[in-house]
Amino acid sequence: MKKYTLKRILTSLFTLLAILLVLFILMQLMPGSPFNDEKLNDDQRLALYAKYGLDQPVVVQFFKYVGNMLKGDFGVSYNISKNTPISQLIQTRLPVSISIGGFAVAIGAVLGLILGLIAAIKHDTIWDSLATVISVIGVSVPSYVFALALSYSLGFKIGWFPMLYSAKEGFRSSVLPSVSLSMFTMASIARFTRSEMLEVLGSDYMLLAESKGISGPALIFRHALRNALIPIITVLAPLIVDLMTGSLVVEKIFAIPGVGSLLVTAIQSNDYNVVIALSFIYSAMYIGIMLVVDILYGIIDPRIRLAKEGD
Amino acid sequence: MLKKTRLAAAAAAEAPYTPVDADFVLKDNAGEIAIDTNFAAQSFWRDVLVRYLRKTSAVIGLVLILLISIMAAVGPGMNGYTYSGQELSQKNLAPRVKILEDYGIFDGSETMNTTTGSKKVNYYEEKELDDVYYWFGSDNFGRDIWTRTWSGARVSLIIAVAAAIIDMVIGMSYGLISGYFGGRVDMVMQRILEVANGIPRLVIVTLLLLVLQPGMLTIIFALMLTEWVGMSRIARAEMLKLKEQEFVLASRTLGAGSFFIIFREVLPNIIGPIITQVMFSIPTAIFTEAFLSFVGLGIPVPQCSLGSLISEGFNSFTTHPYQIVPPIVVMALLMLSFNLVADGLREALDPKMKEM
Numbered sequence: 001m002k003k004y005t006l007k008r009i010l011t012s013l014f015t016l017l018a019i020l021l022v023l024f025i026l027m028q029l030m031p032g033s034p035f036n037d038e039k040l041n042d043d044q045r046l047a048l049y050a051k052y053g054l055d056q057p058v059v060v061q062f063f064k065y066v067g068n069m070l071k072g073d074f075g076v077s078y079n080i081s082k083n084t085p086i087s088q089l090i091q092t093r094l095p096v097s098i099s100i101g102g103f104a105v106a107i108g109a110v111l112g113l114i115l116g117l118i119a120a121i122k123h124d125t126i127w128d129s130l131a132t133v134i135s136v137i138g139v140s141v142p143s144y145v146f147a148l149a150l151s152y153s154l155g156f157k158i159g160w161f162p163m164l165y166s167a168k169e170g171f172r173s174s175v176l177p178s179v180s181l182s183m184f185t186m187a188s189i190a191r192f193t194r195s196e197m198l199e200v201l202g203s204d205y206m207l208l209a210e211s212k213g214i215s216g217p218a219l220i221f222r223h224a225l226r227n228a229l230i231p232i233i234t235v236l237a238p239l240i241v242d243l244m245t246g247s248l249v250v251e252k253i254f255a256i257p258g259v260g261s262l263l264v265t266a267i268q269s270n271d272y273n274v275v276i277a278l279s280f281i282y283s284a285m286y287i288g289i290m291l292v293v294d295i296l297y298g299i300i301d302p303r304i305r306l307a308k309e310g311d
Numbered sequence: 312m313l314k315k316t317r318l319a320a321a322a323a324a325e326a327p328y329t330p331v332d333a334d335f336v337l338k339d340n341a342g343e344i345a346i347d348t349n350f351a352a353q354s355f356w357r358d359v360l361v362r363y364l365r366k367t368s369a370v371i372g373l374v375l376i377l378l379i380s381i382m383a384a385v386g387p388g389m390n391g392y393t394y395s396g397q398e399l400s401q402k403n404l405a406p407r408v409k410i411l412e413d414y415g416i417f418d419g420s421e422t423m424n425t426t427t428g429s430k431k432v433n434y435y436e437e438k439e440l441d442d443v444y445y446w447f448g449s450d451n452f453g454r455d456i457w458t459r460t461w462s463g464a465r466v467s468l469i470i471a472v473a474a475a476i477i478d479m480v481i482g483m484s485y486g487l488i489s490g491y492f493g494g495r496v497d498m499v500m501q502r503i504l505e506v507a508n509g510i511p512r513l514v515i516v517t518l519l520l521l522v523l524q525p526g527m528l529t530i531i532f533a534l535m536l537t538e539w540v541g542m543s544r545i546a547r548a549e550m551l552k553l554k555e556q557e558f559v560l561a562s563r564t565l566g567a568g569s570f571f572i573i574f575r576e577v578l579p580n581i582i583g584p585i586i587t588q589v590m591f592s593i594p595t596a597i598f599t600e601a602f603l604s605f606v607g608l609g610i611p612v613p614q615c616s617l618g619s620l621i622s623e624g625f626n627s628f629t630t631h632p633y634q635i636v637p638p639i640v641v642m643a644l645l646m647l648s649f650n651l652v653a654d655g656l657r658e659a660l661d662p663k664m665k666e667m
Contacts, residue, residue: 018510026521139651140649148635152632249606
């Protein structure tokens with residue numbers, strides 16, 4: 001187990017370094033220099049380069065840059081709010097995004113499990129077909145289509161929920177964005193739960209449990225679901241990441257002051273520093289989630305760990 | 312059941328039983344007897360076709376894709392408008408269709424919500440445009456939404472299909488080579504893949520489009536860089552399954568080189584899962600493209616894609632909801648149908664596979 005964990009952590013660190021390298025190269029490729037004011041003469045320019053360390057070899061610059069990024073010092077924003085440190089911009093926005101994302105994951109996981117369970121238990125009935133239809137739609141219709149539909153119908157026409165996010169009505173106004181974000185998670189988990197449950201329900205140990213006289217909820221929840229749950233955890237990780245992508249547009253639609261809408265605004269106003277900082281944070285979160293899930297999975301199911309160590 | 316019959320028989324032994332006519336009627340089991348069907352030997356692909364056609368949802372998906380593709384090809388030319396032609400005096404007109412307008416739908420009227428309540432207005436009548444018909448309405452610049460929706464569908468489809476096919480070629484070759492050679496080559500190639508997979512797609516695509524000139528080719532290039540990982544995994548897994556089989560050994564004994572074995576011997580045997588994966592990656596590509604357009608990194612104006620149409624319609628979707636409906640419906644249907652087709656293909660190609 002230790003060897004496996006160590007290997008995974010090393011791979012993750014290496015990936016993070018690769019991302020930093022890519023980001024650094026892209027920074028160098030960006031057109032223009034920070035000091036292209038015509039009034040500056042060559043001496044002044046050199047002085048400025050020296051001040052900001054831009055006269056040093058690229059390798060030294062790179063390691064300095066890596067150090068700064070890891071310390072959370074992302075530089076300042078150029079356009080969105082002039083000269084504000086980006087870490088400060090992000091600090092206020094990250095909690096909003098995380099709470100809405102977390103809400104969406106919770107809704108999606110719970111509803112998806114219920115839907116998948118119903119489909120598997122009532123296999124080959126109208127309930128099964130209904131659950132399949134819902135999950136196919138959920139997987140194939142993008143989250144922002146749901147967001148637009150929900151905000152038009154429930155927000156604008158009926159007016160049950162506010163159309164736009166506001167901090168004052170934190171919970172009520174985060175219902176619509178979370179629900180529209182959760183659709184994909186829900187649908188994928190429902191599909192996966194269904195197929196896993198069908199497999200478990202058809203297994204010999206379920207027959208044994210049934211013939212021992214266990215029935216009803218105990219049979220489904222204690223014996224079947226627990227075994228089906230293990231693989232479901234693995235799909236949760238990529239789903240959380242998909243959620244992060246979806247959140248960009250959904251945050252824009254509901255005017256949520258989160259990191260997603262900050263990234264969109266930064267892209268639209270060419271605020272490179274902010275884009276790069278957020279790309280780094282997204283990547284770090286992504287790698288972190290993948291790492292945690294992989295290790296968790298290794299703990300829960302020793303077969304995976306052993307198989308991967310054998311590689 | 313059996314017990315009951317025995318009890319009845321025991322009871323009958325005590326009291327003499329008089330048989331009735333119903334006891335001598337043949338059991339009506341016509342529904343229970345399965346009639347054997349003989350199958351003539353048929354090719355693998357014919358078998359796949361039969362299984363595919365048996366699945367209704369997959370057939371519906373295929374028909375929808377064909378319909379949308381045909382409309383994307385001929386739709387923009389069906390009326391006199393062009394996708395970029397603007398007529399500012401005719402902006403924000405609601406949908407109006409010739410015959411349907413007599414029935415009170417698509418007659419060019421829309422409901423406006425104002426502070427004093429809602430009222431029904433018909434700009435065609437107000438502006439005395441008797442001969443003007445916008446089937447899906449016109450947008451903020453007076454462009455025909457019908458034409459724009461179908462030319463947008465055309466752009467989105469071209470991008471998605473091109474990206475999926477390029478992904479297939481790259482991912483397939485990578486996976487096959489990695490799986491075939493194994494050992495150190497495989498180790499290095501898989502580590503590279505792990506790192507590439509660790510970088511969020513969104514980040515790569517966004518950054519690439521910031522650096523490069525926006526345009527159709529750039530978007531295809533960005534999608535190409537990110538989507539090949541899944542394909543290469545499938546190709547590698549299939550290769551690992553097949554490379555120990557006798558036909559590979561036979562080919563090698565006959566003196567075939569690695570290149571020949573990989574692409575001429577193994578590849579034809581794994582074409583099924585690969586086509587399925589392509590079908591799954593097309594909706595992902597459509598979605599990513601739409602996302603990029605929404606963020607403002609998509610196709611440059613005046614060209615349009617489904618994503619950019621949705622993003623334009625979003626700006627006025629509470630006042631003129633009809634502007635956002637056509638692109639959204641077309642995109643949702645496209646993604647849905649590709650998923651249905653992919654699901655159907657997967658089952659048709661491998662009936663033994665676990666149901667997902």
